[in-house]
Amino acid sequence: MTSERFLSTPAQSTSDRAADIAAADNFLVVDHLSVRFPTHDGLVQAVTDLSFSVKRGETLGIVGESGSGKSVSSMAVLGLHDAKSTRLEGSIRVGGQEVVGADESTLRKLRGKEVAMIFQDPLTALHPFYSVGRQIAEAYRIHHKVSKGEARKRAIEMLDRVGIPQAKNRVDDFPHQFSGGMRQRAMIAMSLVNDPKLLIADEPTTALDVTVQAQILDLLQDLQREFNSAIIMITHDLGVIAELADEVLVMYGGRAVETGATKQILTHPEMPYTWGLLSSVPEVSADEDARLIPIPGNPPSLLNPPSGCPFNPRCTHKDKVPGDLCVTTLPELLPARVGPSHRRRCHLPDPEVIYLTEVLPEIAPDLIDPTTGEPIAALQEIAAASEAEANADSRGDQR
Amino acid sequence: MLGYIVRRLLSAGLVVTLTSMIVFALFFLGPDNPAQPLCDINGKCTPERLALLTEQLGLNDTVYHQYWIWLQGLFVGREISFGPIYQCSAPCLGISYSTRNEVTAELLDKFPATLSLAIGGSLIYLLVGVFLGTMAARVRGTLADRGLVTMSLIVSSIPYYVLAILAWIYLSLEWQIFPDTTYHPLTDGIGAWAYGLLLPWLVLGLAQSTAYARYTRGQMVETLGEDYIRTATAKGVAKRKVIFQHALRAAIVPVITIFGLDFAFLLAGTVVTEEIFDIDGIGQWGIRALRAPVDFPVVAATVLIGAVIIVIANIIVDILYSFIDPRVRVS
Ligand SMILES: Nc1ncnc2c1ncn2[C@@H]1O[C@H](COP(=O)(O)OP(=O)(O)O)[C@@H](O)[C@H]1O
Ligand code: SF4
Numbered sequence A: 001m002t003s004e005r006f007l008s009t010p011a012q013s014t015s016d017r018a019a020d021i022a023a024a025d026n027f028l029v030v031d032h033l034s035v036r037f038p039t040h041d042g043l044v045q046a047v048t049d050l051s052f053s054v055k056r057g058e059t060l061g062i063v064g065e066s067g068s069g070k071s072v073s074s075m076a077v078l079g080l081h082d083a084k085s086t087r088l089e090g091s092i093r094v095g096g097q098e099v100v101g102a103d104e105s106t107l108r109k110l111r112g113k114e115v116a117m118i119f120q121d122p123l124t125a126l127h128p129f130y131s132v133g134r135q136i137a138e139a140y141r142i143h144h145k146v147s148k149g150e151a152r153k154r155a156i157e158m159l160d161r162v163g164i165p166q167a168k169n170r171v172d173d174f175p176h177q178f179s180g181g182m183r184q185r186a187m188i189a190m191s192l193v194n195d196p197k198l199l200i201a202d203e204p205t206t207a208l209d210v211t212v213q214a215q216i217l218d219l220l221q222d223l224q225r226e227f228n229s230a231i232i233m234i235t236h237d238l239g240v241i242a243e244l245a246d247e248v249l250v251m252y253g254g255r256a257v258e259t260g261a262t263k264q265i266l267t268h269p270e271m272p273y274t275w276g277l278l279s280s281v282p283e284v285s286a287d288e289d290a291r292l293i294p295i296p297g298n299p300p301s302l303l304n305p306p307s308g309c310p311f312n313p314r315c316t317h318k319d320k321v322p323g324d325l326c327v328t329t330l331p332e333l334l335p336a337r338v339g340p341s342h343r344r345r346c347h348l349p350d351p352e353v354i355y356l357t358e359v360l361p362e363i364a365p366d367l368i369d370p371t372t373g374e375p376i377a378a379l380q381e382i383a384a385a386s387e388a389e390a391n392a393d394s395r396g397d398q399r
Numbered sequence B: 001m002l003g004y005i006v007r008r009l010l011s012a013g014l015v016v017t018l019t020s021m022i023v024f025a026l027f028f029l030g031p032d033n034p035a036q037p038l039c040d041i042n043g044k045c046t047p048e049r050l051a052l053l054t055e056q057l058g059l060n061d062t063v064y065h066q067y068w069i070w071l072q073g074l075f076v077g078r079e080i081s082f083g084p085i086y087q088c089s090a091p092c093l094g095i096s097y098s099t100r101n102e103v104t105a106e107l108l109d110k111f112p113a114t115l116s117l118a119i120g121g122s123l124i125y126l127l128v129g130v131f132l133g134t135m136a137a138r139v140r141g142t143l144a145d146r147g148l149v150t151m152s153l154i155v156s157s158i159p160y161y162v163l164a165i166l167a168w169i170y171l172s173l174e175w176q177i178f179p180d181t182t183y184h185p186l187t188d189g190i191g192a193w194a195y196g197l198l199l200p201w202l203v204l205g206l207a208q209s210t211a212y213a214r215y216t217r218g219q220m221v222e223t224l225g226e227d228y229i230r231t232a233t234a235k236g237v238a239k240r241k242v243i244f245q246h247a248l249r250a251a252i253v254p255v256i257t258i259f260g261l262d263f264a265f266l267l268a269g270t271v272v273t274e275e276i277f278d279i280d281g282i283g284q285w286g287i288r289a290l291r292a293p294v295d296f297p298v299v300a301a302t303v304l305i306g307a308v309i310i311v312i313a314n315i316i317v318d319i320l321y322s323f324i325d326p327r328v329r330v331s
């Protein structure tokens, strides 16, 4: 089809064609998605103007504090929001199929088959009254015309695959008879039973202890390699992102505030909120509270979002922006000066320099010269080099 | 599981025994001599006759001894004499003062009518209540939902006996929709049995169903917000199946608990229903026995059978419970 269009519209611009090819590549395309809930208190703007895409075999990490709209946007991908009490705008295409406004039967064909989901707390996400095997078999039978016996065999096979010892003997166990880690494995087995092309994992390891967490993440990576599925990994743990994600989407107050390749975002973040996330990466020994309140201040109200930049009430860098832009004008999600796919939503004119000279030394104090209190020379060199690179890049852009 | 059943049966036995003791105590702690009503029954009660009856009934013995005799009667039968000597075979619950028949025989005679009424009525209120509640939860927030809840509140606010009398007057007498509400035992044929009971069933069942509809609705709304319901939808389970299988399975558990707890109210409801529709069951029998001169053995038997029924109902509920919730099964 692309070639046909290619032939019939020779005048089509190169960039359009490039966009077409990219779109064909992307299994999931979320385009200007807004999700709002009318409530007694007013309109909750849970997700606003959100765009992202994921290719098969690739992992997108979505990070953000709780309440930033991560779950709401991922649930929209499966059409899980109640149509009557939700206002959806924009477009979500799964393998070319539009999800926004699709009818139940279309959605049901996607759910569990094309796109599967793993939820945060496997104890509450599994039905307490049905055996684990039954729940997996049910997921399989919805999309395959097989007997109960065959579905059960498949359930055992899947439990075995995700590393449940003696799967044959455990298949009839109920969720409460499984440990937390085993429950999450069962949940993963259930979501993978139909070989989905996209797996959405919504904080899959938050409820688990660190060792089990690592095992589950390894398992997901193995399975991704095996099935070449796309993964969306939702988390507020940048450690998880660093380990798994190819691309990162940082969300704040229902909006994308920074996106790009993982390495780029973790080493050259350009948005003060991302800096906050980086500086709050918990020590292994940190207690729960320290994990949960990473950045001073509260998440923005979704009923009356702050004017200007949503992060401005908590931002400690807004004085570096000329005028009162931060308070009056919402920054666009614009390409950063460095990094090909890197975009960020911030008015700061030179965020990369601020990061290297002010933020990084604070996050990593061992990079500060103990005698002078200045960033060590090497760091200053990096800053200078980065600035030069940025200037070169922007000159390149203008060409 | 076996240990659980044994424990359950032991505690049930304890409850019934305690009830029998309480009934027995009421018998003696009352203001009157228990022989008084018996003495009043035929003609003038002279002090001599009262003294004789008191002696014959063994009322001069200690309470413990009398309870012992009563228990013995329950297990092996006994002789009772007030005037003539009556053979009361096990399980002996005494001789009715008014009819001079064995109370146990009368009880067995009245029991099927009450059981028919109670089972039919409770089936209707469970099924109708759970179904309406589930549907209301499914369309929650809509006009249909609000209408159902309002209707149910109105029906619930009318005293049951008023509803039952109105139903009897209009549906049976005035409009002749249910012209004949005479009770026929099952032995007269299932058609006659059901035909006579239809209106009482509907009145008892529909009146109670409103409370169950509201309760089920509340449980359903809560359950529909559970993570595992979202999981089921995310798997691709059809909406109807999500509601009537995944959600109802969990929401029904507390409804069944309430059903067990409510059983005493069901029995009270049957008493009123029997009175109004003139069904010759245990309720009517017990009420009649309460009128002066009080038929003590019959009253005692009614209370006891009430306790036994409630205990049995609760055992059934517990067993149901363990079938529905696997977490109960294990512990
Ligand atoms: N059905 C709903 N009605 C109203 N508000 C909702 C609803 N679902 C989610 N929200 C709100 O949307 C915001 C984003 O929630 P969520 O996506 O769950 O955040 P998180 O990033 O922690 O996953 C929260 O403030 C939440 O309260
Ligand atoms: S736009 Fe202004 S307020 Fe927002 S993050 Fe950037 S500097 Fe801070």
Ligand SMILES: [Mg+2]
Pocket (backbone or CB within 6 Å): A067, A070, A071, A072, A202
């Ligand atoms: Mg969430």
